[in-house]
Amino acid sequence: MPQVVDVLLRREGMATFGELRAVVSGRSIRAALSAGSIRRIAKGVYALPAAPDPIAAARAQGGLVSHVSAAVLHGFDVLKLPDKPQVTVPRGQHRRLSPLNCELHWADDVPADGPCTSRLQTVLDCARTLPFASGLTIADSALRGRLLDRSRLMAAAAALTGPGCRRARRVAAAADGRAESPLESALRAILIEAGIPGFEPQVVVRDGGFSARIDLANAALMIALEADSFAHHGTRLALTRDCRRHVSLTVRGWQLLRFSWEDVMFDPTWVVHAIRAAVAGSAGHHNVSLAPTGTLAAAERTHL
CATH class of the missing domain: 3.40.960.10 (VSR Endonuclease)
Incomplete structure (x- = not known):
């Protein structure tokens, strides 16, 4: 089933049965459909299930869209979409009752860009929490689109403290805007x-x-x-x-x-x-x- 989802991710969330069968088995497609990992949107056409709105989830929790959810909204390339919206709220704030399930993170004085964490903060959050390849993909994409300056990223990563700071510095040092995908x-x-x-x-x-x-x-x-x-x-x-x-x-x-x-x-x-x-x-x-x-x-x- 993960392979079926990966194929759809590479095809911007939608593919025909024939396109899926070129790389995965019919049994895998049927299993993914039964498990709700994919959905049929037309005869012979499959797509990823509709994800909860991250902005609505952030508003419900009184926080900001963050991490990979924010990376997607900023237009950065990602290796894997989050299973549920990722939201950062102030430290000490308890989870609010909401019909929208989300993954909460806690931090104070987080810079914002509209309903999301700022571009720089988003790249740093992803770099310090994700596997190296996933964090590097997002950082490369931000530099490639000239949405972030590399020297600023390096300086911000060097100033980090706490969990994941070494991982973030490693991503910042390796990030390269020349990468095309x-x-x-x-x-x-x-x-x-x-x-x-x-x-x-x-x-x-x-x-x-x-x-x-x-x-x-x-x-x-x-x-x-x-x-x-x-x-x-x-x-x-x-x-x-x-x-x-x-x-x-x-x-x-x-x-x-x-x-x-x-x-x-x-x-x-x-x-x-x-x-x-x-x-x-x-x-x-x-x-x-x-x-x-x-x-x-x-x-x-x-x-x-």
Whole structure:
């Protein structure tokens, strides 16, 4: 069922039966429908269930929309939508009776932007409470949209105290507005957490009349990493374009590794093994300690 929901999230909350069946089983679709994880909005068309209004929930609790709920309202990309509205209220304030269920957080003197926590506060809240990849995705999106200044984010993260402050500083240090998609941010998070250096986002390769922009690249080793979502690579035209691009990079000496949403989100261990194997086999690689021989093959068997 989580996979069915993830497919709908990648397709902005709606997909046809055929689009779902391309990546998940009919049994999974039926189970998600029975559990209420998805809903049928027309014949052969499915969507995520309608979520409670976060602004109404915040008003009912006398607080502000915050964390991932605020990130969505600010227009930031997120890896996963919250199960229920997230609201921050003043410390000491008790939960009010309300028909709208929500996740409460407590803090004093929180800067606001309308009904939400401010953009900066929202990024910091997410960075200090979410897993690294999710926090980095939101921070990257804020910088990419020029909705936040990186130096200001770094300074604010450095001034934080209390739970999650180190996690927030780590996200702020790694945030990069060049990242073009949530999946790319999640892939970069895997590299950072695995301690694999040398990969930069959105590297441009030019050679004569050929030009290609790579999601993440180590130019010294000529290794390119692509984060491929089905939504952007699921047509025949996209397949033809991607195949030609792959060949063009390969004949120029680049090693191109392409990772799907399922790879990045559900099997990061396999992703790490594959990238380390590519680094170990590159012409410019020297003296790097890697996983024992056979680890990648074992990971591949598990993955398949």
